Amino acid sequence: MxxxxxxxxxxxxxxxxxxxxxxxxxxxxxxxxxxxxxxxxxxxxxxxxQTKEQRILDFVLKNAVRGDPQSVIDNIDKYCSQREWSMNVGNEKGIILDNVVKESNPSTILELGTYCGYSAVRICRLLKPGVRFFTVEFNPAYAAVAKQIIEFAGLIDKVQVLEGSTGDIIPQLKKKYEVDTLDFVFVDHWKDKYKPDTQLLEKCNLLRKGSVVLADNVIVPGAPDFLEYVRNCGKYDCTNFPSFLEYMDEKDALEKAVFRG
Ligand SMILES: C[S@@+](CC[C@H](N)C(=O)[O-])C[C@H]1O[C@@H](n2cnc3c(N)ncnc32)[C@H](O)[C@@H]1O
Known part of the structure; x- marks a missing residue:
């Protein structure tokens, strides 16, 4: 019943x-x-x-044009949108990144988080000769793939891939790499490091009045403590650029924080 x-x-x-x-x-x-x-x-x-990063590299070597950074970017985007999702900044946010790089016209640039070198190629294709670009990666397998992709794109002379953790490398930039101050920092590594590494850049006197700190993924995976810090500490002028998560129909954003000096 x-x-x-x-x-x-x-x-x-x-x-x-x-x-x-x-x-x-x-x-x-x-x-x-x-x-x-x-x-x-x-x-x-x-x-x-085989790792996904090796598959991305193989796809680039097979399909992109050697010495043509735009074709390298296009082929990484094609692979990651059609075959396997990957944590590159991607094309939609990449266009915002391009615009911020162009408008700040930097001479010394630091990227935190290289992965396969997608954003390094993307940024370096816009830079005038003589500009210094450093990118930090602590995973040796990713760094090895990035170097091959950057070399294939014809940009190996413009890029220094620094292998190690950002916490170790940032304090070495002045003495070991003869960096005075940074004009542009692209922050795109693990999200819990955004705030401490931004504070480390300040502590090491690597930021000057007008230095641009551009952070990816401030919505997904999200970096709430970083956003709270740069927006409220009184040291930065902030602008948010809403966009979409790489290769997905999900909201994400970039945050630009300009150091007041
Ligand atoms: C989102 S991916 C970078 C994507 C890349 N900027 C792009 O758009 O093509 C983040 C990378 O940061 C690296 N990473 C994370 N935390 C790091 C740290 N503290 N030091 C150095 N590398 C780190 C990871 O191994 C990973 O390759």
Missing amino acids: VDVPTVVLSSAGTLCIAALFFTIYNRRRAHIKMALSLSYQAIKNILLC
Whole structure:
């Protein structure tokens, strides 16, 4: 015999659980999609005995034009939008990055987080001769792929890939790399390091009045402590550039913080 109160209660319970899952999915949609995509890639890596970054490199070597940075960028975007999601800044935010680089016309640039070298190629293709560009990466496998991609793009003379953690390398920039101050910093490494590394740049006197700090992914994965700091510490003039997460239909943004000196 059907027990009506039990059926009603269990249906209500099922509905509540479904609503809860739906809410969590909606709030964390980008994170869930990324996690699913990365799990699929991890299985593919094991089956093919090759990393995704090596597959990106192979695709570039096979399809892009040697010495043509734009064709390198286009082919990375093609691979990552059509085949395997990757954490490059991507084309939509890349256009904002291009505009901020062009308008600040930098002579000395630091990038925190190289990965496969996509943004390094993207930035360096816009730079006049003689500009110094340093990019920091602590994963040796990523740094090796980045160097090959940068070399293929014809930009190896413009770029110094510094292998190590940002916390170790930033304090060495003045003495070891003869950097006076930085005109432009692209912050795109692990999000919990955005705020401490920005403060480290200040502490090491690497920022001057007008230095531009441009941070990616301030919405997804998000860097709330960094945003709170640059917007409220009184040392920066901030502008937010809303956009979309690389290769996904999810809102993200870049934050530009100009040091007041
Ligand atoms: C989002 S990816 C960089 C993407 C790249 N800027 C682009 O758009 O093509 C972040 C990279 O930062 C590196 N990374 C994270 N924390 C770091 C740290 N503290 N020091 C050096 N590299 C770091 C990671 O290994 C990863 O390759």
